[in-house]
Amino acid sequence: MAARPPRALRHVPRRRAAPEPRGALRLRLLGDVHWLELRGPTACEVLTDAERRAVLARLGPDPLRRRPDVGAFVARVLRSRAPIGTMLMDQAVVAGVGNVYRAEVLVRQRLDPFRAGRDHGTATLERLWDDLVVLLRAGVRAGRIVTTLPDDRERPSGRPRRVDSHYVYGRAGLPCRVCGTAVLDALVAARRLFWCPVCQA
Numbered sequence: 485m486a487a488r489p490p491r492a493l494r495h496v497p498r499r500r501a502a503p504e505p506r507g508a509l510r511l512r513l514l515g516d517v518h519w520l521e522l523r524g525p526t527a528c529e530v531l532t533d534a535e536r537r538a539v540l541a542r543l544g545p546d547p548l549r550r551r552p553d554v555g556a557f558v559a560r561v562l563r564s565r566a567p568i569g570t571m572l573m574d575q576a577v578v579a580g581v582g583n584v585y586r587a588e589v590l591v592r593q594r595l596d597p598f599r600a601g602r603d604h605g606t607a608t609l610e611r612l613w614d615d616l617v618v619l620l621r622a623g624v625r626a627g628r629i630v631t632t633l634p635d636d637r638e639r640p641s642g643r644p645r646r647v648d649s650h651y652v653y654g655r656a657g658l659p660c661r662v663c664g665t666a667v668l669d670a671l672v673a674a675r676r677l678f679w680c681p682v683c684q685a
């Protein structure tokens with residue numbers, strides 16, 4: 485199994501039977517109390533101990549760790565000509581950011597996904613990192629990915645609805661929640677990236 489699944493890892497009390505499999509479900513573990521699903525991972529393999537250690541050794545800093553090495557992330561990005569939208573999908577640069585978080589953190593920080601890593605300032609990259617920490621922690625707490633602030637939702641109060649959960653992810657052709665421009669999408673690092681061409685210019 486991959487060291488960290490890039491997408492939804494569900495972990496909820498088993499008050500009801502596990503649902504019918506949906507999406508790209510690759511692994512399901514069932515216990516007496518909990519069930520856990522791995523959906524849409526880039527890799528889902530059984531590894532030996534040595535292979536597991538090798539995978540972990542390749543990973544970049546992890547925003548969910550207590551004292552992650554932010555400096556390693558910043559230094560790595562500043563050395564690269566690759567677009568920031570590509571680098572965020574590279575687990576050697578930062579561990580644990582999947583396709584939804586990539587699109588959402590870039591729009592929240594108003595960053596152009598196609599700007600080269602080395603063309604960013606240190607302070608910008610540190611803010612990007614801090615926002616990843618906020619988003620990933622919130623995702624672990626909620627068991628789902630919600631990146632919008634209440635005022636940016638069509639229905640600001642109550643539990644965020646699925647259609648209100650993201651700024652740009654899955655919203656190609658729909659108006660940007662901030663400026664109203666149609667959200668664009670393109671394949672970047674083999675996954676569909678969504679962005680606002682005005683907010684992220």
Ligand SMILES: [Zn+2]
Nearest residue numbers: 660663680683
């Ligand atoms: Zn916009």
